[in-house]
Amino acid sequence: MSFNKSVRDSDVVNQNDSWHGIKSSEKCHEKVSSGPKYLRDKSWSDQLEDKVESVATHFHWAIHSRCKRDLNYEPKRIVLTKPIAEKLLLGVIHKSVIFVSPDHFVLARDTSHVESFNKTMKMFQDKRIVLSDANYHTQACLAVCHWNENVDRVFTMLHLFGILKGEMQSMKGKKNYKAPSYSYRNNIWKRQINSIICDHIFDLQDSFQKL
Incomplete structure (x- = not known):
C-alpha cells in the first residue's frame, strides 16, 4: 500500500492483484461476522456469518465485469433485518481497498503466474x-x-468441495493437472553432447592442419 501511495499521483497505471485485494476484505468481514457473545450486535452480528463468501464473490465478479441482474433472484443468505448488521457490513465494504481504490483493480490483474514461478524457483x-x-x-x-x-x-479433472465460510466461489475446487514434462532435460543433454562433439571435431581438424 505504501508503494500504491507513492505512485497514486503519477502517470503510472497502477493495478493491484485482485485475489489479495478480495482476501484483505474477507479478513475484515470475518471480524464483524463472529466474536464474543458480549459484543454481539455491537462489534459483530450473527446475520453476517454467511456474507463473507458472498461479498467476496460479488467483488470478484464486479472486478471481472460479469455482473448480471436476475429478476427472479431469491436470496439464499440471511436477510439483514438488524440495523447494526447493515451498518457493520457497509462499514467493511466502504473501507475495503477495492471500494476505496477501484481504479487499481479495473484491469482485473492477478499475480498467479508470478506466484507459480516463485513456487517453481523454490523447487x-x-x-x-x-x-x-x-x-x-x-x-x-x-x-x-x-x-x-x-x-x-x-488439467484432467476438477474436484469440487462444499462451501466453506470465507471461501470465494472462484476459488472452489482442486484441479488435477497432467504430470509435468521434462523435455528440456533432453534438450540440454543433446546440446551438451553436440557441443562436446563439435569441440572434438575442431580439435581433430586443428591437429590435421598442424600435420
Missing part, C-alpha cells in the same frame, strides 16, 4: 541448501526451463 533453490554462485545460476536457469515448459498445462 530448484531450496533455502535450506547452500549453493555456490555457479550452481545458484544453474538452478535458476533450470527453474525457468521447467516453468516455461509446464506453465498453464491442462
